[in-house]
Amino acid sequence: MxxxxxxxxxxxxxxxxxxxxxxxxxxxxxxxxxxxxxxxPSPSTVTPVGNTINPRKVPWISAKPTDDGTALNVVWWSGVEPCNVLDRVEVAETADTVTVTLWEGHDRRQPDAMCIEIAIQKQTRVRLPAPLGDRKVVDGAR
Structure with missing residues (x-):
C-alpha cells in the first residue's frame, strides 16, 4: 500500500x-x-453588428493602411462571442490625424450567454472617408 x-x-x-x-x-x-x-495566430475577421448590450471602447494594437490608403486593417485583442462582439467603429478625421475608436458589447440576441475568459485576436477593415496620406492614426480608446 x-x-x-x-x-x-x-x-x-x-x-x-x-x-x-x-x-x-x-x-x-x-x-x-x-x-x-x-x-x-491569424486574427479572426469580424464586422460590426450594432445594437449590442453595454458597448464599451476597446483599445486596438495596430491599424495598417491598405495599399491605396483608403482603408485601415485594425487588429485588437478581444474575448469570445457572444460576450465580446464588435458593435461599431467610429472614425474622426482632421488634417493631421485619423482617430479610430472600436466599440464592443454583448450580443443582444444572446443576453444570458456566459463565455470563457480567453484572448482572441480580431481584425476589421475600416473604410476611410478620405485617403490616409501622411496623417497619423490614433486610438480613440486610449
Whole structure:
C-alpha cells in the first residue's frame, strides 16, 4: 500500500508541474503560446453588428493602411462571442490625424450567454472617408 501511495504522489507532482510549452512569459498576451517565438495566430475577421448590450471602447494594437490608403486593417485583442462582439467603429478625421475608436458589447440576441475568459485576436477593415496620406492614426480608446 505504501508503494501505491508513493506512485500516486509522483504522478500528481508530474501532472501539476509546469512545462516550458505551457508557461507564458511576462508581458506576453494571453492566448499566445510561450514557445511560438512571439508569432501570433491569424486574427479572426469580424464586422460590426450594432445594437449590442453595454458597448464599451476597446483599445486596438495596430491599424495598417491598405495599399491605396483608403482603408485601415485594425487588429485588437478581444474575448469570445457572444460576450465580446464588435458593435461599431467610429472614425474622426482632421488634417493631421485619423482617430479610430472600436466599440464592443454583448450580443443582444444572446443576453444570458456566459463565455470563457480567453484572448482572441480580431481584425476589421475600416473604410476611410478620405485617403490616409501622411496623417497619423490614433486610438480613440486610449
Amino acid at each position: 505504501g508503494k501505491l501511495w508513493l506512485v500516486a504522489l509522483v504522478f500528481m507532482a508530474v501532472a501539476c508541474g509546469e512545462t516550458p510549452s505551457s508557461s507564458a512569459s511576462p508581458g506576453q498576451p494571453v492566448g499566445v503560446p510561450a514557445n511560438s517565438g512571439g508569432a501570433t
